[in-house]
Amino acid sequence: MSDTKLAPQSGAIKLTMLLAGVVFLLMMLLGLVMRAAQGGLIEVDPTLFYQILTAHGAGMVGTAALTGAAILWYFVGRYVPLVAGIYWAFLGLFLLGVVLILGSIFIGGFGGGWTFLYPLPAMSGGAWQVTAAAGFFLGYIAIGVGFLLFYLEIGRKLISTYGGISGALAWPLAFGNGKVEDAPPPTIVAAMATTVFNTIGIVVGAAVLVCSLVNLYFPSFVVDALLAKNMIFFFGHVFINASIYMAVIAVYEIIPEYTGRPWKTSRVFAIAWSLVLLFVMAVYPHHMMQDTVMPAWALVMGQIVSYLSGIPLLAVTAFSLCVYLRGSKMRWDLASSLLVLGVAGWSVGSVPAILDGMISVNKVMHNTQWVPGHFHIYLILGEVAMAFGFMAWLVKEANKVELSNLDRAGLTIYILGGAGFTIMFLISSALSVPRRWAVHLEQWMLQDQIATGFGALVVLGALIFVVRYVHVSGDTTN
Amino acid sequence: MQMMVLTVSLVLMAVVALIFVAAVRSAGIEQAPANTDRNRTFLIYGMLIVGVVVTAGSLRQWPHAISSSTETVQVNATGYQWYWELDKEEVPIGKSVIFNVHTKDATHGLGVIDPNGRLLFQTQAMPGYVNQVEYIFSEPGKHQILCMEFCGIGHHDMTSEFNVVAK
Ligand code: HEM
Ligand SMILES: [Cu+2]
Ligand SMILES: [Cu+2]
Numbered sequence: 001m002s003d004t005k006l007a008p009q010s011g012a013i014k015l016t017m018l019l020a021g022v023v024f025l026l027m028m029l030l031g032l033v034m035r036a037a038q039g040g041l042i043e044v045d046p047t048l049f050y051q052i053l054t055a056h057g058a059g060m061v062g063t064a065a066l067t068g069a070a071i072l073w074y075f076v077g078r079y080v081p082l083v084a085g086i087y088w089a090f091l092g093l094f095l096l097g098v099v100l101i102l103g104s105i106f107i108g109g110f111g112g113g114w115t116f117l118y119p120l121p122a123m124s125g126g127a128w129q130v131t132a133a134a135g136f137f138l139g140y141i142a143i144g145v146g147f148l149l150f151y152l153e154i155g156r157k158l159i160s161t162y163g164g165i166s167g168a169l170a171w172p173l174a175f176g177n178g179k180v181e182d183a184p185p186p187t188i189v190a191a192m193a194t195t196v197f198n199t200i201g202i203v204v205g206a207a208v209l210v211c212s213l214v215n216l217y218f219p220s221f222v223v224d225a226l227l228a229k230n231m232i233f234f235f236g237h238v239f240i241n242a243s244i245y246m247a248v249i250a251v252y253e254i255i256p257e258y259t260g261r262p263w264k265t266s267r268v269f270a271i272a273w274s275l276v277l278l279f280v281m282a283v284y285p286h287h288m289m290q291d292t293v294m295p296a297w298a299l300v301m302g303q304i305v306s307y308l309s310g311i312p313l314l315a316v317t318a319f320s321l322c323v324y325l326r327g328s329k330m331r332w333d334l335a336s337s338l339l340v341l342g343v344a345g346w347s348v349g350s351v352p353a354i355l356d357g358m359i360s361v362n363k364v365m366h367n368t369q370w371v372p373g374h375f376h377i378y379l380i381l382g383e384v385a386m387a388f389g390f391m392a393w394l395v396k397e398a399n400k401v402e403l404s405n406l407d408r409a410g411l412t413i414y415i416l417g418g419a420g421f422t423i424m425f426l427i428s429s430a431l432s433v434p435r436r437w438a439v440h441l442e443q444w445m446l447q448d449q450i451a452t453g454f455g456a457l458v459v460l461g462a463l464i465f466v467v468r469y470v471h472v473s474g475d476t477t478n
Numbered sequence: 479m480q481m482m483v484l485t486v487s488l489v490l491m492a493v494v495a496l497i498f499v500a501a502v503r504s505a506g507i508e509q510a511p512a513n514t515d516r517n518r519t520f521l522i523y524g525m526l527i528v529g530v531v532v533t534a535g536s537l538r539q540w541p542h543a544i545s546s547s548t549e550t551v552q553v554n555a556t557g558y559q560w561y562w563e564l565d566k567e568e569v570p571i572g573k574s575v576i577f578n579v580h581t582k583d584a585t586h587g588l589g590v591i592d593p594n595g596r597l598l599f600q601t602q603a604m605p606g607y608v609n610q611v612e613y614i615f616s617e618p619g620k621h622q623i624l625c626m627e628f629c630g631i632g633h634h635d636m637t638s639e640f641n642v643v644a645k
Contacts, residue, residue, distance in 0.1 A: 047631050113628050119605060120584040120630060125559045127631045225585065225605040259505075268518065290587065290602045290626075292542045292609045300537060307529045314494070315521045322501035323514050330505035344498040351490045358532075359541040361483055364597045367587055367626045423488070430484035432597035434589065434626055437634040443595065 009077060009084050010394070014473065016070040016091060017391045020063050021466040024384060027059040028462060032455045038440045039448030047127055049438035050111035054136075057114030058101055061240050062143060064379060066094060067387035068246030069150060072194065074390075075187045075253045076154060080161050086153040093146030100139030108132025113436070115236055116140075118208070118228035122216050130216045137213045144202050144209070151202075155195045158188060168192035169277070170270035183265040186252040193277045194245050200281065201238030204231050226293065233287040241280050244346060244378065247386040248317065251339050254393050255321070258336045258401070259328035269320070272312035279309045289362040299359055306357025310350050318347040334407040334468070335396055338389030341415065345381025349374055352426060369433045373425030380418040380458060388465045395472040410464035417457025424451035480596065544612050550574040553640075555623070557586030557603040560632025562623050569615065570645040576612045579603045586636065587626025593619035600626045615642040 030052050037044035044052070073087055104110040109128040112121040121133040155165075162168035162184045170189050172178025183189075208231035211223045252263045285302030288294050321343050330336070352374035356365050365371075403411075428447045433440065440448055551570060555577055556563045569575045579588045581603040589600035590613070598621075601611040615621070618641075625636035 046634065050628075050631055050633075111631060115628075117585055117628070120628070123559065123584045123630070125630050125632065226607060229585070229604070290600055290609075291604060291607075292601055292611060293604070293607045296540065296542070299542075303537070304529075304533055307533065311522060311525050315518060315525060318494075318498075319518055319521060322497065323512075325501045325505040326512070327507065328505060340498070340502065344495065347498070348491045348494045351494060352487045355483055355487050358536050360536050361479070363541060363599050364479055365483065366600060367589075368597065426484060426487065430480040432480065432591060432595060434624055436628045438631075439634045 009082070009087060010074065012084065012087050012091070013070050013074045014394055016066065017387070017394060018470065018473075020067045020070070020387065021391060021462075021469060023059060023063045024387075025459065025462055025466055027056050027063065028455075028459045030056045030059070032452065032459060035448060035452045035455050037438065038445070039452050040440070040442075040445045041449060041452060044438070046438035047109070047111065050113075050127075050436075051105050051109065053436060053438075054111050054113055055102065055105050058105075058140075059098075060379070061114060061236075061243070062094070062098070062101075064243040064247075064383050064387070065147070065239060067390070068194075068243035068383065069147070071250045071387070071390050072154070072191050072246040073150070075249050076158070076191050078253075079185065079188060080157040082157060083153055086149055090146040090150040093142045093149070097139040097141075097143035097146070100135050100142060104132045104135030104139060108135055110136045112136070115232055116209075116212065117232060118212050118223055118225055119215065121212060122219065133216055134213060137209050137216075140209055141206060144206050147202055148199065151195045151199045154191055155199070158192050158195070162188060162192075165192060165196065169274055170265050171274070173265065173267055174270035174274055180264065180266060183270060186263050186265050186269060187249050189265055189270060189273045190245060190249050190252065193273045194242050197238055197277055197280050198242040201235050201242065205235030205239065208232055208235065226291065229288065229291070230284075234281070234284045237284040237287060238280055240375075244383045244386075245276065245280070247342070247383050247390070248346075250386050250390040250393070251317075251321065251343055254335060254339055254390070255324060258331050258333075259324050261324060261328055263320075263324070268316055272316040275308075276312050279305050279312070283309055283357075286357040286362070289359050290366050303357055303359055307354055310354050313350055314347055318343055331401040332403050333392070333396065333401045334403065334411070334465075335389050335393035336401075337403065337407075337411055338385045338392060338465075341411075342382050342384075342386030342389060345385055345418070346378045346383070349378030349382055349422075352377070364432070365429060367435050368429040369425045369435050370429035371435050373422055373429055376425060377418075377422045380422065381415070384462075385414075388462070391465065391469045395469055406464065406468065410461050410468070413457050413464070414461025417454045417459075417461055420454030421451055421458055424448075424454060542611070544576060544610050545574055547574065550576050550612070552576050552578060554578045555580075555588055555603070557581040557583075557588070557625070557629070557636070559583050559630055560625070560636040562588070562625075562636065562638035564623075564638065564640055566640065568641045568643050571615050571618050571642050573645075574612055574614055576610055577601065579609045579611065580607065581605055584629045585627050586629045589624045589626040591622040591624060592617055593621065597624075602627055618642050618644055 036042045110132040158168040169192050170183040173183040214221050256262045283305040285298040286306045424447050433444045554565045579601050586603040590598045601609040623638040
C-alpha cells in the first residue's frame with residue numbers, strides 16, 4: 001500500500017482487480033479472433049462469431065463496470081465505513097451472472113448480442129433455444145441485483161453522512177451559497193451521482209429484461225418494440241458510461257499523490273457533476289436516430305445533449321487534469337501514466353462520439369464501424385487504462401515512483417496498439433463497413449488485417465500490465 | 479460526407495491529444511500560474527457558441543424530412559430473417575424516392591450503398607412500425623441494400639439490390 005490512509009477491504013478489491021485483469025485479457029483475445037476473422041486471416045463460423053461477439057460485448061461491459069465499481073468502493077471506503085459482506089454478495093452475484101452468461105452463450109448457443117435487442121432473443125431463426133436466452137437474461141439479472149445491493153449500501157451511507165442526496169452532490173456549493181470547505185470531496189460527489197443514475201439505469205434495464213423473459217415463454221405477451229428499444233439503450237448507455245464515471249474516481253484520489261496538490265470540490269466541479277447526472281440519462285436517444293418514428297424532439301435532444309456532454313468532460317475533467325499537471329511536481333510511474341492516459345483517451349474518444357451524435361452524420365455512420373471505433377477509444381484508452389492504472393497503484397511500493405523499462409515498453413505498446421486499432425475502425429467506417437458483420441467483403445479486409453496487428457499489440461500491452469500486477473503483488477505480500 | 483467526417487474527427491482528436499501531450503511535457507516545470515478560471519470560462523463559452531452554430535446549421539433542414547408531394551416514388555421494403563423484399567426493382571434518378579421500411583420478425587436496418595460502395599442513408603426496420611426515409615438518387619446503376627441492425631446469424635447475408643435508372 002502506498003499510504004496509510006484508511007483502506008478497508010483492500011483484499012477484496014485486489015482480488016477483484018486480478019479477476020478483472022484476467023477477464024479483460026481473455027475478452028481481448030476473443031476480440032482479436034473476431035477482427036482476424038473479419039480480415040479473412042482465420043476461419044470462424046458465423047454462428048460462433050456472433051456468440052463471441054455477444055460474449056465479448058457482455059464480458060467487456062460487465063468487467064468495465066466491475067472495475068469501476070471496485071474503484072468506487074475502495075475510495076468511498078476512505079470516507080465512510082462500508083459493510084464488507086455487501087461487497088462479497090455483489091462479487092458473488094456478479095460471478096454467478098458470468099457463469100450463467102457464459103453457459104448460455106457457449107453451451108446454449110445464445111448469440112443475440114450484449115444489447116439483447118427485443119425481439120431478437122426470442123427469434124433466433126433456430127440458432128438457440130429459449131432456455132439459452134433465458135439463461136442469458138437471468139445472468140444479467142443476477143449482476144443487476146448485485147449492483148443494486150452495491151448502490152444501496154453506497155447510497156445509504158452517503159445520504160446519511162453528507163446530508164442527503166443533495167448534500168452528497170454538493171448542491172449547496174453548486175447552486176446555493178455553500179462554502180468550498182464544507183463541500184464533500186470529489187470522490188463522494190462522483191459516487192453519489194453515479195449511484196443515482198446507474199440505479200435508475202439498472203432498474204429500467206431490469207424491467208425490460210423481465211418483459212423479454214416473459215415474452216420468451218409467452219410469445220402472446222408482446223412488448224412494444226420501440227419502447228423496449230428505448231429502455232434497452234437507456235440502460236446500456238447509462239451502464240457503460242457509469243463504468244467510466246466510477247473509474248475516474250481513481251484519478252481524483254491517486255493523481256494528487258503524484259502532484260502533491262489535492263483535488264478539491266470546487267463550484268465548477270459540483271455543477272459539472274450535476275450536469276453529468278442529467279446528461280447521461282438524457283442523451284440516450286442518440287442511439288435511436290435512425291428510428292424515424294421517434295418523436296423529433298427526442299432526437300434533437302439526443303443531438304444537443306451529446307454535444308453538451310462534452311463540456312463537463314473537456315472543460316472540467318480534462319481541463320482540470322491538465323491544470324494540475326502543468327507546473328506541478330508531477331512524478332511518473334506506470335500508475336500515474338495510465339491514469340492520465342485514461343482521461344486523455346476518454347477525451348479524445350468523445351470527439352467521434354459527438355460527431356456521430358449528429359442526426360445527419362448518424363445517417364451514414366450509425367451501426368457502421370464508427371461505433372466500435374469511438375467506444376473502443378474511450379474504453380481501451382480510457383476506462384480500461386484507468387483500471388490498469390489503479391491496479392498498478394494498488395501494488396506499488398510506498399514512496400517509490402519510477403517508470404521501469406518494462407513499464408515504458410508496456411505503455412508504448414498499449415498506446416500505439418490502441419490508437420492504431422481504433423483508428424482502423426474509423427477508417428473502415430468512412431469506407432461504409434457495417435459493424436457486427438461476421439463476414440467481410442474482400443475490399444474491406446485490408447483494414448481488418450492491419451487492425452488485427454494493432455489489436456495484438458493491445459493484448460501484449462495488457463498482458464504486461466496484468467503479469468506485472470500478479471508478480472509485484474506476489475512480491476509485496478510475501 | 480464520410481471522408482469529411484473522418485477528417486474533421488481525426489484533426490480534432492489530434493488537437494485534444496496534443497493538448498494532453500503538452501500538459502504532460504510541461505509537468506514538473508516551474509511556471510507562472512496561468513489565469514485558469516478565465517481560460518476555463520473562455521473554453522466553456524467557446525464550446526457553447528460552436529455548439530449553437532453547429533446545431534442550428536445541422537438541424538435547420540430536418541434530416542428526416544419527408545415531402546408530402548404526390549410527385550414521389552414509393553418503395554415498400556420488408557425485412558425477414560434473412561432477406562429483403564422490395565416491391566420495386568427500379569427507381570428513377572433525380573426524383574424523391576420514399577422508402578417505407580418494416581419487418582416481419584426481428585429488428586433489421588435498411589442501408590443503401592451506391593455503386594461506389596458508399597453508404598448513402600439508412601433507417602431501422604422495427605416490428606410494429608414503418609420507418610420512412612426519403613432520398614433523391616444522383617447516380618445511376620446498381621445500388622445494394624445491406625442490413626444495418628444485428629438480426630441474428632444471417633445478419634451479414636441479408637443483402638439485396640435495386641437499380642437507379644435515368645427516366
Ligand atoms: C485487444 C483489444 C480488443 C479487440 C481486438 C476488440 C475487438 C472487437 C471487435 C472486432 C468487435 C466487433 C466489431 C464489429 O462490430 O464489427 C468488438 C466489439 C465490442 N467491443 Fe471490443 N475489442 C477489444 C477491446 C475491448 C475493450 C477493452 C472493451 C470494453 C471495455 C470492448 C468492448 C466491446 C463492445 C461493447 C463491443 C460491441 C459488441 C457488439 O457489437 O455487440 N472491446 N470488439
Ligand atoms: Cu436483418
Ligand atoms: Cu441484420
